[in-house]
Structures are given as structure tokens and as C-alpha cells.
Amino acid sequence: MEGGGHTTPRARSNTNGGAPKELPAAQKKEFLYKILVVGNMGTGKTSIIKRYCDNEFSDNYKSTIGVDFALKSLEWGHNSMVHLQLWDIAGQERYGNLTRVYYRDAVGGFVVLDLGRPLQESLDIVKKWKGDIDSKIRLWNGDALPVVLLANKVDLLGDKKADERTLEEFAKENGFIGWFATSAKENLHVEKAMTFLINHIIHNYQNGPQPENTDSMHLTLDEKEIRKYEDDGGGCSC
Numbered sequence: 001m002e003g004g005g006h007t008t009p010r011a012r013s014n015t016n017g018g019a020p021k022e023l024p025a026a027q028k029k030e031f032l033y034k035i036l037v038v039g040n041m042g043t044g045k046t047s048i049i050k051r052y053c054d055n056e057f058s059d060n061y062k063s064t065i066g067v068d069f070a071l072k073s074l075e076w077g078h079n080s081m082v083h084l085q086l087w088d089i090a091g092q093e094r095y096g097n098l099t100r101v102y103y104r105d106a107v108g109g110f111v112v113l114d115l116g117r118p119l120q121e122s123l124d125i126v127k128k129w130k131g132d133i134d135s136k137i138r139l140w141n142g143d144a145l146p147v148v149l150l151a152n153k154v155d156l157l158g159d160k161k162a163d164e165r166t167l168e169e170f171a172k173e174n175g176f177i178g179w180f181a182t183s184a185k186e187n188l189h190v191e192k193a194m195t196f197l198i199n200h201i202i203h204n205y206q207n208g209p210q211p212e213n214t215d216s217m218h219l220t221l222d223e224k225e226i227r228k229y230e231d232d233g234g235g236c237s238c
Contacts, residue, residue: 030081033201034105038089038129039112044152047184049086052194057185067102082198103137108201109147116156119163123170130174146200148193149179155186
């Protein structure tokens with residue numbers, strides 16, 4: 001484990017784990033990966049996504065309500081294009097019933113904690129988020145979704161260092177495939193963490209199922225499903 005584009009149609013909305021989805025392409029293979037970014041409110045999830053997708057940072061992001069998503073496309077190797085959907089799920093959503101809908105078709109995820117807060121308290125919250133993911137979504141082969149722990153806001157520690165031993169042991173004990181000490185503000189280890197997860201996802205599917213064709217209505221249908229669920233009185237979007 002490790003310590004240490006083009007973007008954003010913003011959408012209000014969105015569990016079985018999906019296979020990476022191959023998009024029609026004339027020459028290059030193109031794959032669509034849905035990646036979850038979860039954690040309590042104020043941990044910096046939106047800042048991490050904006051840093052990775054737009055190379056931007058602001059101290060004035062508002063807390064996400066419900067869920068937003070961002071898109072980023074990457075050249076991968078000599079003949080592949082990877083399109084990422086990064087799903088920014090609001091901190092309070094773990095207490096609602098909609099996370100199962102939000103998690104559907106994901107092939108990887110991040111759980112984010114705030115190093116500016118007491119570490120043990122943050123780890124207890126992270127454990128609940130990881131448990132929520134593990135209980136609601138699995139990969140095509142029944143394995144747990146690959147999830148990376150992001151110990152964010154390392155810049156707030158000043159001359160102090162993150163408690164690497166505690167974070168390393170926690171990540172291993174709770175089934176994370178790795179962890180990174182990140183700072184969206186200072187652009188520290190954000191891209192490295194994303195690349196680590198993408199490499200793991202690609203490796204998972206080298207001998208896995210053939211990717212399915214992407215339904216061009218996929219996101220629209222998900223949004224309709226969520227709105228219907230909310231209209232029926234389920235979940236929480238506050």
C-alpha cells in the first residue's frame with residue numbers, strides 16, 4: 001500500500017458493480033469507469049475532484065447536496081481511452097436509502113477523511129462508509145469493490161506528519177487496496193491516487209468479462225430512477 005482535462009457536466013443524481021463499459025470507437029478502445037468518491041461532509045471530496053479534473057482549487061466550495069458527477073478523459077497506453085465518471089456523493093447520504101442507487105455500476109471508489117480532525121474519530125466514520133460500500137455493491141465476480149483511502153488536507157498538519165503507521169494498519173484491516181495522504185489545496189498525491197486506482201481497475205478486468213456496450217441513455221435513466229425514488233418518499237437529498 002502507498003501513503004503518502006476535460007470536465008464536468010454537473011448532474012443532480014446518481015447496486016451491483018458493473019464491468020468497465022466499452023464505448024463505440026473507430027480506432028481506439030474506449031472504456032467508461034464509474035468511480036465513487038464518498039466521505040463525510042467537509043472532508044474535501046469536491047475539492048479533490050475539481051483538482052483532478054480541472055486542476056483548480058477553491059476554499060469556497062459549497063457542500064454537495066445529493067450527488068454530483070464530473071467527467072475526465074485520459075489517453076491510456078497506445079490504443080485506449082479511459083473516460084472516468086467521478087461520483088461525488090454527499091456526506092449525509094450514507095444515512096439514507098439512495099446509496100444503493102448511487103453505487104450501481106461502479107468499478108472502484110475512494111473514501112475521504114479530513115486530517116484536520118481527530119484521527120480516530122475520522123477512522124470510525126471511514127469504517128462505516130467502507131462497510132456501506134461493501135454491503136451494497138460487489139464486482140462482477142463477487143469480489144469487494146476496490147477502494148482507496150484518501151487522508152486529505154495533509155497541508156493542515158504543518159511540520160507534523162500523518163500517522164502513517166495507524167493509517168497503514170487501518171487500511172489493511174478494513175480491506176482498502178491502498179491509501180494516500182493527499183492535499184487538494186497543494187495538489188499533493190491526488191493524481192497519483194487516481195492513477196493507482198485506475199491501474200487496479202484495468203488489471204481486474206484484463207481476464208474478466210467482456211465490457212458491455214454503453215447505453216447512451218444510461219445517465220438519464222439513472223437520474224429518472226432517482227427522482228422517482230425521491231418522489232415516492234425514499235432516501236434523503238437534504
